[in-house]
Amino acid sequence: MATMFLKESLLGEFLETLRLFGELAGPTLSVQGVTVLAPVTDPSLLLLDYKRTQIPPKKYLLPFREKVISFSKGGYHNGGDEPARTVLFAIHPCDLEGIAYLDRVFLADPADPGYARRRSGLTLVGISCEPDDFCFCSGTGEAAPCDLFLNRAEGGFEVTLSTARGEEIAAAARGCLTAFDSASKGKKSPLPPLRKGGDVVPAVRPQGLKRATLVPGSVDPELRFSGHPLWEEFARRCVGCGACSVCCPTCYCFDLREYPELTGGHRRMREWDNCLFKNHGEVAGGNFRPERLDRLRYRFLHKFCGFSPLEGMSSCVGCGRCRQFCPVDIDLRELLPEEGS
Amino acid sequence: MTGPFSPHIPVAATLTAKRDLTSDTALFTLSAGRDAAGFLSTFVPGQFVQLSVPGGGEIPISPAEPPSAGMIRLCVRRVGHVTGLLHRLPAGSPLGIRGPFGRGFPVDEMAGHPVLLLAGGLGIAPLRSLISHLMAYREKFGEITLMYGAREPSVMLFRDELVELAGRGLIRLYLTVDFAPEDQVGGYSCARGLLPDLLEGFRFDAANSYAAVCGPPPLYRCLTADLEQAGVHPSRVLLSLERRMRCGIGRCCHCAIGQKLCCTDGPVFRLSELKDIPEAL
Numbered sequence: 217m218a219t220m221f222l223k224e225s226l227l228g229e230f231l232e233t234l235r236l237f238g239e240l241a242g243p244t245l246s247v248q249g250v251t252v253l254a255p256v257t258d259p260s261l262l263l264l265d266y267k268r269t270q271i272p273p274k275k276y277l278l279p280f281r282e283k284v285i286s287f288s289k290g291g292y293h294n295g296g297d298e299p300a301r302t303v304l305f306a307i308h309p310c311d312l313e314g315i316a317y318l319d320r321v322f323l324a325d326p327a328d329p330g331y332a333r334r335r336s337g338l339t340l341v342g343i344s345c346e347p348d349d350f351c352f353c354s355g356t357g358e359a360a361p362c363d364l365f366l367n368r369a370e371g372g373f374e375v376t377l378s379t380a381r382g383e384e385i386a387a388a389a390r391g392c393l394t395a396f397d398s399a400s401k402g403k404k405s406p407l408p409p410l411r412k413g414g415d416v417v418p419a420v421r422p423q424g425l426k427r428a429t430l431v432p433g434s435v436d437p438e439l440r441f442s443g444h445p446l447w448e449e450f451a452r453r454c455v456g457c458g459a460c461s462v463c464c465p466t467c468y469c470f471d472l473r474e475y476p477e478l479t480g481g482h483r484r485m486r487e488w489d490n491c492l493f494k495n496h497g498e499v500a501g502g503n504f505r506p507e508r509l510d511r512l513r514y515r516f517l518h519k520f521c522g523f524s525p526l527e528g529m530s531s532c533v534g535c536g537r538c539r540q541f542c543p544v545d546i547d548l549r550e551l552l553p554e555e556g557s
Numbered sequence: 558m559t560g561p562f563s564p565h566i567p568v569a570a571t572l573t574a575k576r577d578l579t580s581d582t583a584l585f586t587l588s589a590g591r592d593a594a595g596f597l598s599t600f601v602p603g604q605f606v607q608l609s610v611p612g613g614g615e616i617p618i619s620p621a622e623p624p625s626a627g628m629i630r631l632c633v634r635r636v637g638h639v640t641g642l643l644h645r646l647p648a649g650s651p652l653g654i655r656g657p658f659g660r661g662f663p664v665d666e667m668a669g670h671p672v673l674l675l676a677g678g679l680g681i682a683p684l685r686s687l688i689s690h691l692m693a694y695r696e697k698f699g700e701i702t703l704m705y706g707a708r709e710p711s712v713m714l715f716r717d718e719l720v721e722l723a724g725r726g727l728i729r730l731y732l733t734v735d736f737a738p739e740d741q742v743g744g745y746s747c748a749r750g751l752l753p754d755l756l757e758g759f760r761f762d763a764a765n766s767y768a769a770v771c772g773p774p775p776l777y778r779c780l781t782a783d784l785e786q787a788g789v790h791p792s793r794v795l796l797s798l799e800r801r802m803r804c805g806i807g808r809c810c811h812c813a814i815g816q817k818l819c820c821t822d823g824p825v826f827r828l829s830e831l832k833d834i835p836e837a838l
Binding site for chain 1 (some may be wrong): 564566810
């Protein structure tokens with residue numbers, strides 16, 4: 217645990233050092249004008265004061281489509297490839313919380329092999345942010361789980377190192393980091409260590425430290441089954457596009473499909489699925505969530521109340537994507553109690 | 558993951574036999590080899606396996622009897638893409654198995670009690686593995702009653718072996734069909750009507766009994782109320798539920814029932830666990 221200072225003028229040099237730890241990706245504008253996380257070709261194109269990317273960082277851990285198993289020579293084999301090492305630069309605290317939640321799901325026993333591989337090759341550099349009207353996280357990012365966190369300060373960034381990899385990066389970048397003078401720059405709150413050595417452990421915060429995010433108050437699962445008039449209203453408006461789930465940093469549900477290979481054999485692909493789609497609840501001869509209302513409620517319950525074994529844990533990190541990208545302005549938070557009420 | 562068992566990668570199995578039970582339902586015998594015998598032997602009746610049909614995909618199936626020596630028997634109806642492929646495969650075809658997964662029937666807890674089994678249609682298949690277990694440890698259990706309802710006599714599964722068990726005095730057997738076409742009359746005798754009709758006049762030690770139910774969703778709705786009314790405690794009403802389990806290990810989120818996951822918290826649930834979940838049944 218250490219805090220350093222990075223001068224704004226040395227950011228370019230610092231980014232070059234980060235490249236030693238994997239392919240560098242950060243927020244930038246696509247040719248279509250969409251804010252995306254993409255490989256950093258020219259550091260001057262980085263959007264350090266971006267609001268949010270359309271697709272969250274989960275795409276680096278759970279590719280939209282990935283081969284998980286292949287079938288050849290009469291048997292099934294592991295289909296995963298060794299992933300490249302990646303450094304995600306300038307990730308907001310809410311998205312870091314999103315990754316911490318995915319860690320809980322995919323690194324729990326039995327750990328998902330593909331996720332664990334990619335996660336161990338992923339270096340996270342967080343950055344502080346200014347909320348806009350869509351944001352609703354309650355945190356300041358002080359305890360966002362990452363390797364290294366950049367807190368904007370006058371003339372540069374306070375750099376907090378919270379993992380062994382963070383320390384490693386700081387050592388490699390010692391030319392552009394200076395000791396942080398807490399007396400002159402204000403005090404920092406401590407960060408818990410997340411990783412020991414090179415092992416990936418779920419980024420679970422030590423007890424007593426508050427989650428930096430989340431919707432206010434506890435959510436009553438009963439709300440899902442209530443006759444709240446907003447359910448009908450939402451169901452009438454919802455077009456079932458699934459954007460809220462696609463852009464959600466903690467929506468991870470997937471489908472497994474098998475396809476033939478042209479060279480013989482078959483490959484089993486894991487693909488993002490979407491609980492707003494009608495076939496999500498299908499079984500042979502029926503559908504457990506035939507109506508749009510059922511599917512909206514399903515998402516609500518999973519998002520805010522959690523499924524076993526994470527029952528009772530909200531996975532909403534307050535990034536504001538679903539509010540911004542819903543084409544018909546559905547905001548599930550309207551169902552929740554007001555903050556402070 | 559040590560050993561041959563990975564929850565992520567199917568272990569190779571070979572289709573060794575297919576026995577047609579009706580025009581669209583067959584009992585498939587798979588051999589998963591000696592390496593698989595160890596983890597398959599952990600099977601608890603009511604658990605499920607993920608059956609891989611190469612080129613088709615995976616489907617959750619609850620074995621029709623406890624696997625032994627790496628042999629596994631699955632009763633599968635031809636209803637969709639994967640089951641359609643499976644039904645066309647010749648003996649010797651390669652398949653894959655993951656599992657067993659989920660929570661089965663609490664067989665240890667049920668010991669010493671009378672057991673009432675209620676099966677509707679294909680629901681007899683998962684219950685058959687429970688029946689196998691009950692027969693293997695017959696002396697541990699009280700009176701065992703099976704009520705089995707099928708659409709019509711020609712689609713009644715495993716009838717001969719069930720009748721044999723009844724003939725040996727090991728179980729009490731009540732069969733019923735929704736309707737009996739004229740041309741099938743005379744084959745053998747059974748009641749005509751629905752399972753709740755059978756249950757209605759049935760006298761049993763309800764306060765002490767466990768009831769295990771498996772069948773199509775509408776069946777649960779009528780039977781659970783009847784069982785409770787008869788005096789079976791909701792925590793002893795065991796229901797095997799069906800959802801679209803894809804991963805089998807609580808990740809893909811297709812099989813949630815309220816906040817429970819059918820693949821890890823089920824597929825066998827107690828009625829008392831489901832009472833506050835309106836859409837569970």
